[in-house]
Amino acid sequence: MKLHWKIWVLIIALIVAALFIAPWAMFEKGVMIKSVEKNSTELSIGLKSGMIIREINIYPINNLEDYTRAVSEIFSNINQSIKITIKTTENSFILFTDEQLKITVGEIPKSKIKTGLDLSGGARALVKPQNVTLSDLEIADLVAVTGARFNVYGLKDITIKPVKDLQGINYLLIEIAGATPTDLETLVGEQGKFEGKIGNQTVFVGGKDISHVERSGQRAGIESCSAQQQTEMCRFSFPISLTEEAAKRQAEITGALTISSEDPQYLSEKLDLYIDDNLIDSLFISKDLRGQVTTQISISGSGTGETRADAIKSAEESMKKLQTILITGSLPYKLEIVKLDTISPTLGKEFTKNLIILALSVFIIISVILFIKYRRIKITATVVLTMFSEAFITLGIAALINWNLDAPSIAGIIAGMGTGVNDQIVIIDESVSNAHISLKERIKRAFFIIIGAFFTIIAAMIPLFWAGAGMLKGFALTTIISVLAGILITRPAFAEILRKIQED
């Protein structure tokens, strides 16, 4: 049987959606690395979060229980360094240790579909600066700084993004998946402490002592690039202005330093930058600065990469990070948590289970009603298949754009399925009525109604993209995707299949 191109479009859409969702991940064996401790041997030998562990020494790892058992047996009573071989899907890693592995692992996600906080558990904070309205650039700084600070605390699976509401007010939305630290509120609500230290003496404190950071223009940017063996290295620099007081303090501290024995261009100690007392960067201090009271100092650093372009990119990224850190203590406002939700992962599991049962019961109920009405297995099966396709394609697109499906998003998918069924009923009824008009004309009429209904639903959902800082965007998004998938892909195919059934 030759298939019409509309049916081919549907088949291809379903295959592509399946590729995006990747449900076969549920058959994959192993455990996934969730995080690797900072400055650990594990990190230095190349273990990274996201890798899948299949084997440790002789123990095959199929799931979390296997991992726990293997680790407890290996480390049960050792008093000297032993060899640990970790096999991942792609590589083998060997390390010698007498301590527990400095990694955390979790189950491999069953598919690429991500669930929202209300279903997976975690924390969400909506943050707003007190009494000021931020520009887009300022909010981007805030995002970068908050990200840098959270990194320092080793928090994983975080998304930090700016959101805007209908009135144009900027917020910062922070979402953390899974169990969350209890001090989250302090962490989010406080501005963070940024310090520059030489040895253990504080030279300047972010904000208070830095009056200006030059971020662009002639004096800020990549200075030079050079090739070293196989790698390219680029240096950047940018000037900052210190207050008088900080400049004097710097002169005092640097005055006591000597010239570095390794590199006579620089002083013997480095300038260490700290966020909330965690070291994040060390900078060389030029020998010319020794004992000088200068308010203008130049901060420099470098980036490396395999190609020149990579090196430039890496240098620019480091520069941007440093600039943001230096500016931020100087955020001239306090942050206010306007919404803070912490959702228990246990309850989320229960919700997810019930949502799946609900979706199945909706499928069954609709099938039964349609079968009672039309008494034709083929027609009923086609409607059910179409409904399934719409939901599946919507999930595929959600997986593709990394959308976190929360409860309203899933409500949107089910509601979208509802309108889908309605449209198919219109197509069926038009196609069986008025036998003296051509089938093509009747289907065309059906599509007039369908397209009208489509535009009204789009019109109704669009304002939700902005209202309430986009907290209900998911609902609007899934509804629109599913009606869109319906009108462009599944309903034309459905009409075609129906035509075939009618002709037989």
Add this chain to the structure above:
Amino acid sequence: MENKNSPEIRKGKNWFDKYYKLMFIVPLLIIILSVAYVSYFYSQTGEILQRDVSLSGGTTITLNNGQNNIDFDNLEKQLKEKYTDITFRKLTDLRTGEAIAFMIESSSQPEPLKADIESVIGYKLTEENSSTEFTGSSLSNNFYKQLMIALLMSFILMSIVIFIMFRTFVPSLAIIFAAFADIVTPLAIVDYLGIRLSAAGIAAFLMLIGYCVDTNILLTSRAIKTREGSVNSRIFGAFKTGILMNLTALFAVLPAFFLITGLPDSFRQIFLILALGLTADMINTWLTNTSIIKWYCTKKGIE
């Protein structure tokens, strides 16, 4: 499909021709009653609906029941003494009927409420055994205002789409009127039942705007855009298709609160409002709009 000469249809036709104007009265009464109730509600509370803490500011704490077997009645009694505005709700499992979780809402800040709950149940609340949602009052007021603006915008955009589609005044207006009725009746019922609406609940009203007009579009386009058979048979044909649409849509949303109760609250509110709206829509399409369309066709001489 329609056989105009069958006695059944002929009888329907006669009845319809005679009484179609009267059909308008029942829904009109419902709409007037709904508007009156919402207005009364407004005069009493200063609001057209009751907002939950996500839209008025405050804290929701959800306790997982788990193995703890919380004495919920006792907890409710003790907390009510201290917090006057507190509300309680139980989420139960579909099969066993056992409580999965308890939801406690109050306009209070999270810390004092948490501390009071802890002192009654005798253990500490953690991220594992409970969820806490807090919304500041200025933000929630802002959210509420914006959702209301969004609702209005949705309605206007929908109206524009309808006018562009049909390009005739009365039939378009009839659809828009039906859509208005589809919103106001569920709103009156929600107000009457004392349900506190969340942001998701208001989003459901937006969805109603898009969801309910499709049967109206079906009716209007069959009645005035096509010419096969008589007006009555076209309307009746549209009714047969449309009522099936209404019923399947309604049955698709009903299980969410009759069968499965252990669902996120936002989800259940969306479905409750959709169910109310779809029911209202059956009346508004097949009584209100049908009678207007029939009257319009008679006036315009559309056969």
